[in-house]
Amino acid sequence: MKLFEIAALLGCSGVEDSIEITGMNTLREASAGEISFLSDSKYEKELENTQASAVILPSSKAHLLPKGVIALPSDEPYMSVALLSKHFSKPIRSSEVPPVIGEGSVVYPSAHIENGASIGSNCTIMSGVYVGADAVIGDDVILYPNVCIYRDCRIGNRVMIHAGSVIGSDGFGYAHTKMGEHVKLYQNGNVVIEDDVEIGANTTVDCAVFGSTIIKQGSKIDNLVQIGHNCIIGEHSILVSQTGLAGSTTLGRNVVMGGQSATAGHLSIAPFTTMAARSGVTKSITNKGVYSGFPLMEHKMWLKMQAKLAKMLES
Amino acid sequence: MKLFEIAALLGCSGVEDSIEITGMNTLREASAGEISFLSDSKYEKELENTQASAVILPSSKAHLLPKGVIALPSDEPYMSVALLSKHFSKPIRSSEVPPVIGEGSVVYPSAHIENGASIGSNCTIMSGVYVGADAVIGDDVILYPNVCIYRDCRIGNRVMIHAGSVIGSDGFGYAHTKMGEHVKLYQNGNVVIEDDVEIGANTTVDCAVFGSTIIKQGSKIDNLVQIGHNCIIGEHSILVSQTGLAGSTTLGRNVVMGGQSATAGHLSIAPFTTMAARSGVTKSITNKGVYSGFPLMEHKMWLKMQAKLAKMLES
Amino acid sequence: MKLFEIAALLGCSGVEDSIEITGMNTLREASAGEISFLSDSKYEKELENTQASAVILPSSKAHLLPKGVIALPSDEPYMSVALLSKHFSKPIRSSEVPPVIGEGSVVYPSAHIENGASIGSNCTIMSGVYVGADAVIGDDVILYPNVCIYRDCRIGNRVMIHAGSVIGSDGFGYAHTKMGEHVKLYQNGNVVIEDDVEIGANTTVDCAVFGSTIIKQGSKIDNLVQIGHNCIIGEHSILVSQTGLAGSTTLGRNVVMGGQSATAGHLSIAPFTTMAARSGVTKSITNKGVYSGFPLMEHKMWLKMQAKLAKMLES
Numbered sequence: 001m002k003l004f005e006i007a008a009l010l011g012c013s014g015v016e017d018s019i020e021i022t023g024m025n026t027l028r029e030a031s032a033g034e035i036s037f038l039s040d041s042k043y044e045k046e047l048e049n050t051q052a053s054a055v056i057l058p059s060s061k062a063h064l065l066p067k068g069v070i071a072l073p074s075d076e077p078y079m080s081v082a083l084l085s086k087h088f089s090k091p092i093r094s095s096e097v098p099p100v101i102g103e104g105s106v107v108y109p110s111a112h113i114e115n116g117a118s119i120g121s122n123c124t125i126m127s128g129v130y131v132g133a134d135a136v137i138g139d140d141v142i143l144y145p146n147v148c149i150y151r152d153c154r155i156g157n158r159v160m161i162h163a164g165s166v167i168g169s170d171g172f173g174y175a176h177t178k179m180g181e182h183v184k185l186y187q188n189g190n191v192v193i194e195d196d197v198e199i200g201a202n203t204t205v206d207c208a209v210f211g212s213t214i215i216k217q218g219s220k221i222d223n224l225v226q227i228g229h230n231c232i233i234g235e236h237s238i239l240v241s242q243t244g245l246a247g248s249t250t251l252g253r254n255v256v257m258g259g260q261s262a263t264a265g266h267l268s269i270a271p272f273t274t275m276a277a278r279s280g281v282t283k284s285i286t287n288k289g290v291y292s293g294f295p296l297m298e299h300k301m302w303l304k305m306q307a308k309l310a311k312m313l314e315s
Numbered sequence: 316m317k318l319f320e321i322a323a324l325l326g327c328s329g330v331e332d333s334i335e336i337t338g339m340n341t342l343r344e345a346s347a348g349e350i351s352f353l354s355d356s357k358y359e360k361e362l363e364n365t366q367a368s369a370v371i372l373p374s375s376k377a378h379l380l381p382k383g384v385i386a387l388p389s390d391e392p393y394m395s396v397a398l399l400s401k402h403f404s405k406p407i408r409s410s411e412v413p414p415v416i417g418e419g420s421v422v423y424p425s426a427h428i429e430n431g432a433s434i435g436s437n438c439t440i441m442s443g444v445y446v447g448a449d450a451v452i453g454d455d456v457i458l459y460p461n462v463c464i465y466r467d468c469r470i471g472n473r474v475m476i477h478a479g480s481v482i483g484s485d486g487f488g489y490a491h492t493k494m495g496e497h498v499k500l501y502q503n504g505n506v507v508i509e510d511d512v513e514i515g516a517n518t519t520v521d522c523a524v525f526g527s528t529i530i531k532q533g534s535k536i537d538n539l540v541q542i543g544h545n546c547i548i549g550e551h552s553i554l555v556s557q558t559g560l561a562g563s564t565t566l567g568r569n570v571v572m573g574g575q576s577a578t579a580g581h582l583s584i585a586p587f588t589t590m591a592a593r594s595g596v597t598k599s600i601t602n603k604g605v606y607s608g609f610p611l612m613e614h615k616m617w618l619k620m621q622a623k624l625a626k627m628l629e630s
Numbered sequence: 631m632k633l634f635e636i637a638a639l640l641g642c643s644g645v646e647d648s649i650e651i652t653g654m655n656t657l658r659e660a661s662a663g664e665i666s667f668l669s670d671s672k673y674e675k676e677l678e679n680t681q682a683s684a685v686i687l688p689s690s691k692a693h694l695l696p697k698g699v700i701a702l703p704s705d706e707p708y709m710s711v712a713l714l715s716k717h718f719s720k721p722i723r724s725s726e727v728p729p730v731i732g733e734g735s736v737v738y739p740s741a742h743i744e745n746g747a748s749i750g751s752n753c754t755i756m757s758g759v760y761v762g763a764d765a766v767i768g769d770d771v772i773l774y775p776n777v778c779i780y781r782d783c784r785i786g787n788r789v790m791i792h793a794g795s796v797i798g799s800d801g802f803g804y805a806h807t808k809m810g811e812h813v814k815l816y817q818n819g820n821v822v823i824e825d826d827v828e829i830g831a832n833t834t835v836d837c838a839v840f841g842s843t844i845i846k847q848g849s850k851i852d853n854l855v856q857i858g859h860n861c862i863i864g865e866h867s868i869l870v871s872q873t874g875l876a877g878s879t880t881l882g883r884n885v886v887m888g889g890q891s892a893t894a895g896h897l898s899i900a901p902f903t904t905m906a907a908r909s910g911v912t913k914s915i916t917n918k919g920v921y922s923g924f925p926l927m928e929h930k931m932w933l934k935m936q937a938k939l940a941k942m943l944e945s
Contacts, residue, residue: 092439092457110425110740110758112442112460124722127742128425128443128758128776130460130478142722144799145742145760145778146443148460148478148516162799163760163778164832169459169477169516172537172555180551180569180587182535184513198814201778201799201834202479202854204516204538204556220812222802223834224517224856224874226539226556226574236810240802241834241856242874242892244539244557244574254810259856259874260892260910262557262575264592272810277894278910278924280575280593294593295621305628306925312627312942313935407754407772425740427757427775443740443758445775445793461758463775463793463831484774484792484831487852487870495866495884495902497850499828517794519831519853519871539832541853541871541889559854559872559889577872577890579907595890595908609908610936620943627942 001087003054003070006035009087010056010080012072019053019070024081024088024188025210027052039078056080082175082183089186090151095133102139120157132168138195150207156195162223164202167191171206171213171229171247185209187229194218200225200241216253234271276302316402318369318385321350324402325371325395327387334368334385339396339403339503340525342367354393371395397490397498404501405466410448417454435472447483453510465522471510477538479517482506486521486528486544486562500524502544509533515540515556531568549586591617631717633684633700636665639717640686640710642702649683649700654711654718654818655840657682669708686710712805712813719816720781725763732769750787762798768825780837786825792853794832797821801836801843801859801877815839817859824848830855830871839877846883864901906932 007015022033027043030036030052038047038057047055047064055065059073074080095116101107102121111129119125120139129143132151137143142160149155150168161167168191174182189208193199193215200223207213208230215221218236225239228247233239235253244262251257252271261279263269272288275281280294292302322330337348342358345351345367353362353372362370362379370380374388389395410431416422417436426444434440435454444458447466452458457475464470465483476482483506489497504523508514508530515538522528523545530536533551540554543562548554550568559577566572567586576594578584587603590596595609607617637645652663657673660666660682668677668687677685677694685695689703704710725746731737732751741759749755750769759773762781767773772790779785780798791797798821804812819838823829823845830853837843838860845851848866855869858877863869865883874892881887882901891909893899902918905911910924922932 092441108742110443110742112423112425126722127760128461128740130442144780146461146479146758146776146794150459150478160800163780163796164461164479164517164776164794164834166478166516166538169538170475170513172515172535174535174553181533182551182553198800200802201796201836202517202539202794202832204479206516206538218811220802220804222856223796223799223836224539224832224854226537228556236812238804238812241858241876242557242872246556246574259876260575260890262592277892301628305624308627309935312938313931407756425758427738427740443776445757461776461794465774465793479776479794479832481793481831481853484853485790485828487830487850489850489868496848497866497868517832517854519794521831521853539854543871557872561871561889575890577907616943620939623942 003035006054006084006087007072010072010074010084012074015054015070015072017054017070021053024085025052027055029211035072035084037077037081039081056084076175078185079175079177079183082173082185085186085188086184088188090133090188092151093133094151099131114151126163135168144201150191152190153207154190154192156193156197156217158195159193159197159199161199162201162203165199166204167193167199168207169204171209173209173229173247189213189230191215194235197221203227206247222259228265240277318350321369321399321402322387325387325389325399327389330369330385330387332369332385336368338525339400340367342370344526350387350399352392352396354396371399391490393500394490394492394498397488397500400501400503401499403503405448405503407466408448409466414446429466450483459516465506467505468522469505469507471508471512471532473510474508474512474514476514477516477518480514481519482508482514483522484519486524488524488544488562504528504545506530509550512536518542521562537574543580555592633665636684636714636717637702640702640704640714642704645684645700645702647684647700651683653840654715655682657685659841665702665714667707667711669711686714706805708815709805709807709813712803712815715816715818716814718818720763720818722781723763724781729761744781756793765798774831780821782820783837784820784822786823786827786847788825789823789827789829791829792831792833795829796834797823797829798837799834801839803839803859803877819843819860821845824865827851833857836877852889858895870907 003017025034027046027050036052054070056072062071099113100118105123107125108127110127113131114133116134119137123141126145128146130148136154138157144163148166153168170187173185192212194217196218199221203225205227206229215233216235221239222241226244230248232250237255240259242260246265249267251269256274258277263281268284270288274290276292290299292299318332340349342361342365351367369385371387377386414428415433420438422440423442425442428446429448431449434452438456441460443461445463452470453472459478468483485502488500507527509532511533514536518540520542521544530548531550536554537556541559545563547565552570555574557575561580564582566584571589573592578596583599585603589605591607605614607614633647655664657676657680666682684700686702692701729743730748735753737755738757740757743761744763746764749767753771756775758776760778767785768787774793778796783798800817803815822842824847826848829851833855835857836859845863846865851869852871856874860878862880867885870889872890876895879897881899886904888907893911898914900918904920906922920929922929
């Protein structure tokens with residue numbers, strides 16, 4: 001899609017450049033040929049180093065762009081991004097190349113492997129499994145019945161995913177009109193699951209808006225867990241059943257989250273942190289420790305609070 | 316089924332009428348040829364206007380019925396309804412008419428479309444999807460792998476349902492014997508999903524006992540959400556991941572429910588209400604605003620309470 | 631596998647016995663030919679009556695074993711059990727015997743029934759269902775689309791399981807190395823679901839480590855519920871949507887758990903106990919009653935606490 005076509009689509013006048021734009025990305029991740037955006041002023045300082053060819057942003061910020069980066073002025077940059085994201089979304093099927101199945105792998109007849117996908121050696125791909133276009137599955141992987149891997153996702157070696165889990169479904173992102181309608185931000189990223197990860201049954205891991213949602217090596221995730229778009233789960237972390245992570249939260253290595261715990265989005269959790277069952281995390285955690293409650297506090301403070309509440313109850 | 320047969324089934328003596336009864340419904344929704352019931356005295360005033368042909372109710376309430384409506388006296392009306400509901404439940408398969416697939420639609424080979432169902436044009440019905448008898452799917456719909464649409468459900472245009480979600484599973488309703496056993500109330504209603512709705516992965520939406528569970532136009536529902544029987548979700552509402560709604564709750568338009576929030580059953584939530592993550596709603600909300608906590612309170616009060624609790628902890 | 635081979639595998643010197651070991655089990659459940667273990671000293675008193683042929687345990691406890699039971703000393707018994715569990719895990723497919731389908735049962739073409747499984751009479755096994763090796767399904771069972779029954783599970787008569795539910799996925803159990811890595815404890819047990827149980831959509835029930843996870847007769851389980859390994863759900867219990875039970879918890883008969891409630895592991899809940907929605911149960915309940923809150927308290931105390939908190943807010 002040429003830049004002047006994008007400008008016309010978004011209603012930006014005066015942009016005549018015919019450079020070919022191949023995709024969208026964040027200010028930090030974008031490279032030449034990609035378009036980026038500034039919809040939240042807290043990322044303003046990332047403008048100066050962006051490698052994007054063009055940036056959607058409020059006209060008042062256009063002067064902050066490096067020389068050679070083209071401004072696409074917008075009163076509602078996030079809405080412009082949503083409108084444009086549809087044009088860069090990939091179709092469900094896009095490849096003519098038959099899937100590659102490695103030596104020793106068993107694929108049940110009712111599994112559906114799209115063109116462009118590849119499956120390593122010694123895998124077991126059970127009944128009803130779906131593997132999307134251009135997805136890459138490593139060696140010695142077991143996908144239990146009815147697991148769904150969306151397009152472009154990458155699954156490492158010795159990964160085990162239990163029945164019904166969904167990897168790479170769209171993140172939950174919309175721009176909102178003044179009339180209260182929601183315009184879908186198409187999710188063009190993927191999910192990367194590293195080696196030796198185990199995922200339970202009926203868990204969901206959303207793909208990234210741009211880039212990757214990442215579950216790092218050796219992490220273990222229980223049943224009915226929700227992992228939002230662009231989360232990063234550190235190595236050897238443990239997420240117990242019914243835990244939920246909102247988008248763009250990063251866990252360090254060896255983080256433990258108890259059952260039914262949850263984090264808000266855009267947080268950073270220190271390595272080796274433990275959050276007890278039912279914890280509700282609304283702020284980043286910089287010091288490892290054991291935490292509880294909602295709002296979150298040190299576990300020993302939570303115990304103290306329960307003691308005080310019990311005493312209040314007796315009075 | 317003839318009325319005297321129903322009376323015999325329920326052990327109501329003295330009912331000889333041979334009128335054909337075609338179904339069951341609520342007092343308010345029932346029409347001629349249907350049977351209704353009074354199991355909770357708070358609906359007593361709906362007796363006088365019911366269009367039902369017959370009503371199951373305590374004998375002490377029979378005099379409140381309009382002229383011409385036949386009483387089926389029962390000491391345990393809800394148990395009688397449960398016993399009768401089985402006889403009006405529809406079989407999984409009931410049609411000889413092959414499904415209709417609209418122009419431009421792609422149906423993967425492992426999808427199963429029952430007889431009597433219809434799918435509009437330009438749809439993508441992916442692997443492992445199930446579409447039940449007499450279900451109606453609109454145009455430009457995407458059903459991702461292993462989505463299950465139970466019989467009689469209706470899906471609007473431009474609806475997108477992510478992998479593994481279940482639309483129209485039975486609501487959770489039972490009558491209880493004195494011995495503590497549970498008798499299933501067969502759920503004979505459906506789910507109606509209007510245009511431009513998006514539903515995430517592994518979410519569940521139960522069908523109505525009678526009538527419809529409704530998700531109105533433009534609403535967006537995240538992963539692992541539970542929507543109980545007979546709920547109505549207003550236009551352009553947003554339900555974040557792991558939210559749960561018990562049966563028969565109605566949300567107005569543009570309601571937002573944060574992650575892991577929940578409502579009890581039979582509530583009414585005002586349009587444009589926002590409930591923060593983890594909210595637990597046990598009473599109806601008549602004034603729009605931002606609410607938090609369990610029990611629910613205005614969000615600013617919740618913040619105040621947290622401040623007071625923190626102070627208590629320091630003392 | 632011969633005992634001296636196991637000893638070599640685990641690095642226990644001096645064990646030369648060539649007795650054939652056929653499986654692993656708990657101290658209480660093990661019989662001759664099985665190996666057991668002591669990894670938590672609270673089970674120490676079960677050593678004296680164990681019928682196991684050999685026991686993995688700290689060398690300091692070896693003198694507590696009955697005569698004739700062979701000790702396999704280990705500094706990290708739980709890790710030894712995890713390492714050994716892999717060798718006793720059953721393959722996904724292990725039988726050459728074609729599945730048996732009872733009279734009057736309908737099996738949709740896209741369902742996958744493994745060899746060694748049997749399905750009773752008058753069942754409906756819908757599209758995309760998976761029934762694992764040696765699983766036994768009773769009579770008059772309905773498995774809705776994409777239900778997955780793992781190997782060895784046993785489903786009683788008149789059981790109904792709604793779409794997408796997973797029965798018998800691996801419990802969430804790992805031994806942890808000093809480097810913070812997690813070694814899978816292979817889950818070699820099964821799930822037993824007794825007669826007249828109904829299970830909602832997208833619910834998950836994990837198999838037992840050893841022995842059985844059991845859902846007793848007449849229990850009703852809603853959508854998106856998590857039941858951990860080795861739980862026992864008493865007769866006619868009711869678990870409302872999004873409830874979660876950690877491993878090895880036992881509910882008595884007619885227990886009710888409200889929506890989004892949860893229990894920790896290894897608890898015992900008295901018969902006829904009701905836990906309100908959102909209850910969080912961290913200790914066993916010995917007296918039946920109605921309970922609420924997290925931490926759990928009598929419901930009337932919870933109401934009193936809410937009143938006191940409301941009063942505090944006004945001050």
